[in-house]
Amino acid sequence: MSETRNSQSITVSLGAFSFVTALSGASVTLALPRMARAFDVSAALSTQVVQVGLITTVVFLVMFGHAGDVFSKNAVYRAGGWVFIIGSLLTGIAPNFIGVLVGRFVQAVGSAMVMANAMGIINEHFADKERAKALAYNSMFISVGSISGPAVGGLITSILSWRWIFLLNVPVAIAIMFWAKGAFPRPRLTWADIREQARRVNWLGQLIFSVGVVLMFSSGWITLPGLNQFTNMMVFLVGGGIVTALSFLQDDFAPSPWIDPQVLRNITFLTSTSVLFLAMLLVSQIGYAFYGGQSGLGYVLWPIILNGVGMDFTLTPNNSITMGLVSPKLAGVAGSMNSLFRTIGMAVGISFATNFLYAQLPGVKHITRGLGTTYLHASRIVFYVAVGASLIALIINVWRTATSKSEM
Incomplete structure (x- = not known):
């Protein structure tokens, strides 16, 4: 061939x-x-x-x-x-x-x-x-x-x-x-x-990492007494995040780590993967946030289309830059880290948005037409938070671009 x-x-x-x-x-x-x-x-x-x-x-x-x-x-x-x-x-x-x-x-x-x-x-x-x-x-x-x-x-x-x-x-x-x-x-x-x-291989690190990830998403089926839905979600999200971070620290000192130290110490690579975690499109999120419920289909479609186009413009070059920052012999673990941050970002985003939405709607178990403006107000606040995450990703990208140019 x-x-x-x-x-x-x-x-x-x-x-x-x-x-x-x-x-x-x-x-x-x-x-x-x-x-x-x-x-x-x-x-x-x-x-x-x-x-x-x-x-x-x-x-x-x-x-x-x-x-x-x-x-x-x-x-x-x-x-x-x-x-x-x-x-x-x-x-x-x-x-x-x-x-x-x-x-x-x-x-x-x-x-x-x-x-x-x-x-x-x-x-x-x-x-x-x-x-x-x-x-x-x-x-x-x-x-x-x-x-x-x-x-x-x-x-x-x-x-x-x-x-x-x-x-x-x-x-x-x-x-x-x-x-x-x-x-x-x-x-x-x-x-x-x-x-x-x-x-x-470092099975202890894998165990700690697995426990951390499971804890991050346990608020959906475990409720701690005395906590409301949002606080319960944040306890598991933050606690699981800390355990997950500890697994990376443990792996860095392990005799045979899952992630080569060259990858964990490559700050530019880690910056690129962090963008995947925060990859939400600013303009499209603002469009979602200002949706009033009475607008036509076109008003709903333009943020969705812009979101898809923006993701292509963001993720494709980011993936190329990221994979070009590591040695070919480490391409497997680097690619998996890329996918890891993207998947965690998606999972955390879904979990956070859902819990945050329902936390603003106490006693509501199902979304119905009867909620009307109450639901729209709650969802608008969720998208405002998404705008904040988008701004962070934008700042990281601008900083990374400026830094890379100064190093050339």
Whole structure:
């Protein structure tokens, strides 16, 4: 296979699988009401289907990025594709709600394996001039999958059972995996090598990190006595964040760390990834905040469109800059850190916004038309907070640009 053709195969394979995983993640929310009715669980409990996926992905991203650097990014990526397929099948045929959660856990493990190594593979196979283009294509597939997820999920659930949101992943992902077989040759790995590396890694750091991530998102199902909803959420969010930060500190001093010290001490790289955590678009958030409820569809659409365009302008060059700041041999863990901050940012944003919204609506369990201006006022305050986060991301970007120019 020629180098150009192989590059095209890599781009298409990575993009197609990124599209499928993004589409699946974005369409799950549409299945929740029907899942709740099918298994006779509350609406609040059904949201754990989404949370399990997010938490699992976050927990395993760095581990699989490290595994890609140590063994083979291709091998971990391909194995992740098949794990995702198995998880989708298990979720689609689950006989009860516990079965759905187990399936989502397996599916999210596969997604983590794929996400952790996608950028590393691009960094490994493409030169500097072509890397930005390849990352842009991959970001485009992710964006299209995320944007079209709700529409596709709604169409599927209106025609077929909610189970087909997961079952349709199986034949599509299998076709992509066979297409990718030639683009990602799998090296030969022995069980002895795998056991040796498994024995040496920093399992204590992984445990501390996992506990921290789980705590960050535990406010949805654990309520401490005497605390209101927002305070309860902040206690878990801050407490879990501290434990998570301690895991990075412990890993830095471990004999065999998950994250190479070169990455943790690269301030420019960490600044770039922090932008992903705060990547919200200022103008579009202001547009959401000023929505009055009586405006036409066009008024609602322009912030959404601007948000999508802005994310492309922000994330694509940021990904390219970030991946260009590390050594190719560390591309796996660097790519996983990139995905980690983006996923944590999304998960924290969803959790914070939801809890903050309901904290302003005491006693309200379901959003209905009857709330009227009360709901609009509460949501407007949420978006004002988002504007603040956007300003922080903007300041970081301006500072980073000015600093990089002065160093040239």
